[in-house]
Amino acid sequence: MLTTDGSVTEKLTGARAPLLRIASVTKRFGGVTAVDGLSLDIQPGEFFALLGPSGCGKTSLLRMLAGFESPDAGSILLDGADIAAVPPHQRPINMMFQSYALFPHLSVAGNIAFGLKRAGMSRAAIDERVGEMLALVQLQGLEKRRPDQLSGGQRQRVALARSLALRPRVLLLDEPLAALDKKLRQSTQAELIALRRKLGMTFIIVTHDQEEAMTVADRIGVMDKGRLVQVGTPRELYESPNSRWIASFVGDINIIEGIVVAQKGSLLTVKTADAGTVIVTGTAKPVAGMTVPIAIRPEKIRLSAETASSELANALRGDVVDIDYLGGVSVYRIKLTSGAILRVTAANLVRSEAAFFAIGQHVSLSFPPDACIVLDK
Known part of the structure; x- marks a missing residue:
């Protein structure tokens, strides 16, 4: 028999049972399929991000996890039990909306207490829980203010406190930081991570911001056209994308195509029109004559004013045609002799103007074979 914490399954299989199991879920709105046969396991205490374009x-x-929509097919299991028939207010799952959805006529304390009153808690228990939540989100002293007397960041904290007040098993976050400025968004991301660790709760966040997903999440599920395209840790998605689409969507990337002309162990010799002949480390099993896309992250390419050594596996020449100065790094667009453009990111380690490359400057580029990602498709 499966216990609610999955301990029996864990003892029998050595693996922890998922808290949430989404099994072949499909949702249609008229003739549009919004979610298409999607399956996913989410573990207890995990911070999981759903990332994808609008x-x-x-x-x-x-x-559907919150209960505001019902699947047309498939099932959603919480601790092994199907929750399809459980109404939203009876699920141990709370959702924090992008708009925050605060009650304008209620104070901060009243907003946080709203769900607790509906749950029938005593006045003393409500006051105690509200005090805990105010301390948790650092809003002590503001409990009597109304939402229109708060900053955007403070309103976001009230919405978060209200969502956490009932101590749900799962907290759903629908683009909760989209309205915040960059500095406040970064600090709030750190606070969310700390809260999740402190509470031991499962968080699921929806975002279209790749940087946000990679900052807060233990794992990320990248969606496109209603399907999960890849699920992995931030490092796995960035360093080992399973397709050209993922490589292009997650982070910045250079992609060149070529034909495999030789293979020696894990090293492939690939002839390209854009970068000549390059040596790459292959993780798949391409064969001679096969056309393969090769992805190279901009920060993996070394840029130099000196002529690259002939001993380097991959050495190219080009001219700087554009520069984006971003403070900590600069992004250079380099036009190769073939006419192709490669993006190269270089850390700005010193302040001296002489350390930077200039538009029109002739430069050398190089990258090791293992900096390349040979994509399957």
Whole structure:
């Protein structure tokens, strides 16, 4: 018999049972399939991010987890029990909306206490819990203010406190930081991570911001057209994308195509029109004559004013045609002799103007074979 914490399954299989199991879930709105046969396991205490472009189905999936929408097919299991028939207010799952949805006529304390009153808690228990939540989100002293007397960041904290007050098993976050400025968004991301660790709760966040997903999440599920394209840790998605689409969507990337002309162990010799002949480390099993896309992250390419050594596996020449100065790094666009453009990111380690490359400057580029990602498709 499966216990609610999955301990029996863990003892028998050595693996922890998922808290949430989404099994072949499909959701249609008229003739549009928003979620298409999606399956996913989410573990207890995990911070999971659903990442994807607008219209990919991530919010529709979140609303089904919350109970605001019902699947047309498939099942959603919480601790092994199907929750399809459980209404939203009876699920141990709370959702924090992008708009925060605070009650304008209620104070901060009143907003946080709203769900607790509906749950029938005593006045003393409500006051104690509200005090805990105010301390948790660092809003002590503001309990009597109304939402229109708060900053955007403070309203976000009230919405978070209200969502956490009932101590749900799962907290759903629908683009909760989208309205915040960059500095406040970064500090709030850190606070969310700390809260999740302190509470031991499972968080699921929906976002289209790649940097945000990679900052807060233990694992990320990238969605496109209602399907999960890849699930992995931030490092796995960035360093080992399973397709050209993922490589292009997650982070910045250079992609060149070529034909495999030789293979020696894990090293492939690939002839390209853009970068000549390059040596790459292959993880798949391409064969001679096969056309393969090769992905190279901009920060993996070394840029130099000196002529690259002939001993380097991959050495190219080009001219700087554009520069984006971003403070900590500069992004250079380099036009190769073939006419192709490669993006190269270099850390700005010193302040001296002489350390930077200039538009029009002739430069050398190089990258090791293991900096390349040979994509399957």
